[in-house]
Amino acid sequence: MYIVVGWGVIQAADVLFPALTLPKWTVTLVVALVIAGFPISLMLAWAFELTPSGIARENSDAVSADSKPAAADRRIEPAPVPISARKPLEAREQRSLAVLPFVDMSHGHDHEYFADGLAEELLDALARVAELRVPSRTSCFGFKGKDVDVAVVAERLRVSHVLEGSVRRSGERIRVAAKLVEASSDTQLWSEIYDRQIEDIFAIQSDIAGQIVSALQLRLLPQDAVHATTRDASAYELYLRGLSFLHRFGPKSVRFAIDMFRRAAELDPNFAKAWAGLAKAHATLAIYYSGDAADLQASDEASRRSMELAPRLAEAHTARGVSFLAQKRYDEAAAQFEYSVTQNPRSFDAWYQYARTALHQGALEKALELFEKASEVDPDDYQSPLIAAPVYRKLGYEAKALEAERRGVALAESHLQSYPDNARAYFLATAALDNLGESEKALAWANRAIAIDPDDATTRYNVACFYAQVGDADKAFAFLQGSVTSRTWLDNDPELDPIRDDPRFHALLRTLKE
Numbered sequence: 001m002y003i004v005v006g007w008g009v010i011q012a013a014d015v016l017f018p019a020l021t022l023p024k025w026t027v028t029l030v031v032a033l034v035i036a037g038f039p040i041s042l043m044l045a046w047a048f049e050l051t052p053s054g055i056a057r058e059n060s061d062a063v064s065a066d067s068k069p070a071a072a073d074r075r076i077e078p079a080p081v082p083i084s085a086r087k088p089l090e091a092r093e094q095r096s097l098a099v100l101p102f103v104d105m106s107h108g109h110d111h112e113y114f115a116d117g118l119a120e121e122l123l124d125a126l127a128r129v130a131e132l133r134v135p136s137r138t139s140c141f142g143f144k145g146k147d148v149d150v151a152v153v154a155e156r157l158r159v160s161h162v163l164e165g166s167v168r169r170s171g172e173r174i175r176v177a178a179k180l181v182e183a184s185s186d187t188q189l190w191s192e193i194y195d196r197q198i199e200d201i202f203a204i205q206s207d208i209a210g211q212i213v214s215a216l217q218l219r220l221l222p223q224d225a226v227h228a229t230t231r232d233a234s235a236y237e238l239y240l241r242g243l244s245f246l247h248r249f250g251p252k253s254v255r256f257a258i259d260m261f262r263r264a265a266e267l268d269p270n271f272a273k274a275w276a277g278l279a280k281a282h283a284t285l286a287i288y289y290s291g292d293a294a295d296l297q298a299s300d301e302a303s304r305r306s307m308e309l310a311p312r313l314a315e316a317h318t319a320r321g322v323s324f325l326a327q328k329r330y331d332e333a334a335a336q337f338e339y340s341v342t343q344n345p346r347s348f349d350a351w352y353q354y355a356r357t358a359l360h361q362g363a364l365e366k367a368l369e370l371f372e373k374a375s376e377v378d379p380d381d382y383q384s385p386l387i388a389a390p391v392y393r394k395l396g397y398e399a400k401a402l403e404a405e406r407r408g409v410a411l412a413e414s415h416l417q418s419y420p421d422n423a424r425a426y427f428l429a430t431a432a433l434d435n436l437g438e439s440e441k442a443l444a445w446a447n448r449a450i451a452i453d454p455d456d457a458t459t460r461y462n463v464a465c466f467y468a469q470v471g472d473a474d475k476a477f478a479f480l481q482g483s484v485t486s487r488t489w490l491d492n493d494p495e496l497d498p499i500r501d502d503p504r505f506h507a508l509l510r511t512l513k514e
Contacts, residue, residue: 117240154183279303
């Protein structure tokens with residue numbers, strides 16, 4: 001810009017100065033001054049940058065001009081903390097923050113998915129900040145719909161700060177209110193109300209994340225910011241609907257999610273996250289329910305598209321990994337999950353699916369390590385310890401198996417307080433309950449799971465595993481019938497060991513695909 005403007009000044013002087021009868025040396029002087037000013041402008045450009053708040057010192061972590069998002073998506077940089085007020089990094093205590101689900105204040109309360117999605121996107125971005133510990137979605141969303149004091153939330157989740165907010169949607173207008181509270185003193189450190197158009201949602205998310213890390217005297221690096229892969233608000237809204245259905249699991253919910261993700265991708269064919277969601281939803285149907293070739297192909301195509309659009313997006317690699325897992329291309333799936341957790345070490349989904357892939361490969365020791373990592377990322381997840389427990393037992397680690405079962409059952413009970421109709425929490429805990437000496441409760445939970453979703457293949461399979469464990473082979477085979485489409489998981493599932501020598505088991509294997 002300096003060169004262009006300087007050249008323009010020289011050209012103007014060359015034309016105007018003679019017309020004004022100024023001496024010839026004045027043109028030479030202008031040229032000399034422009035040349036002399038060039039290195040000075042380079043030094044100033046290196047040291048300072050132009051921000052929405054004016055000229056400020058350049059930050060070493062700033063985004064380059066080529067990579068800055070458009071104005072609607074641009075995050076507002078947090079105000080710098082004075083050097084004198086900062087603690088040395090190694091001496092600074094780690095901050096911790098719970099992001100509670102935002103309350104839907106819309107008329108009719110029909111935008112809950114939008115409020116949940118906003119909170120989840122913020123949680124995901126803030127969880128990437130190295131100096132900030134953020135409990136998982138499972139933990140934070142366990143308080144959804146509950147009138148719980150901030151101090152109680154902080155105590156249960158072992159955090160120092162809580163972010164809470166609300167969303168009110170009316171047509172194309174949206175009002176987002178958010179506040180950050182320090183739990184120990186019940187002090188409100190920051191709050192803001194955003195009255196915007198719906199297409200400004202990305203800027204709102206970025207600003208909230210920036211303000212939070214600023215209030216906590218942390219840094220939000222460019223790779224940690226909220227990055228939308230679409231600027232189409234309608235496509236983004238459909239994507240959030242899809243996420244809400246996918247979280248519910250079950251074949252009906254997953255098919256609804258597929259429809260939402262597909263429509264989002266149609267509105268914006270360059271929306272990488274929509275393609276990733278579509279890939280995961282189709283893969284979920286293929287793995288747990290249909291085993292259908294059409295779902296496998298759709299998952300493969302959608303995951304390829306997501307990778308093409310955003311080759312460094314962790315969600316794209318996770319989606320590609322799940323697609324490979326559905327296709328039983330386990331080595332390729334593992335490679336994708338490995339890259340995904342490198343990009344985003346706080347991705348529970350990537351660690352969990354990576355562990356399941358290791359189980360499919362028969363790499364039991366590695367699977368246990370990965371399930372433990374998934375539990376570390378999401379300490380409130382009941383699935384990882386309950387799936388890991390029989391693997392520990394198979395390898396001879398009885399004490400660890402019992403510890404995982406106790407932990408898994410406690411987490412499942414806690415989860416069911418918030419989601420009482422979650423069949424998965426019931427059926428995954430049945431064998432653990434029986435091993436812990438609570439046989440009657442185990443049978444009641446198995447019956448409850450079947451009552452919630454009697455036709456769900458995943459529910460029937462896991463209830464079959466429970467009956468295999470308690471020695472009721474007849475019921476085990478009754479529930480296995482029609483609930484399994486692939487023998488790969490059966491070959492490595494230790495919970496079916498009690499019935500492997502039964503002729504009916506071998507007959508079942510002969511009917512299944514490799």
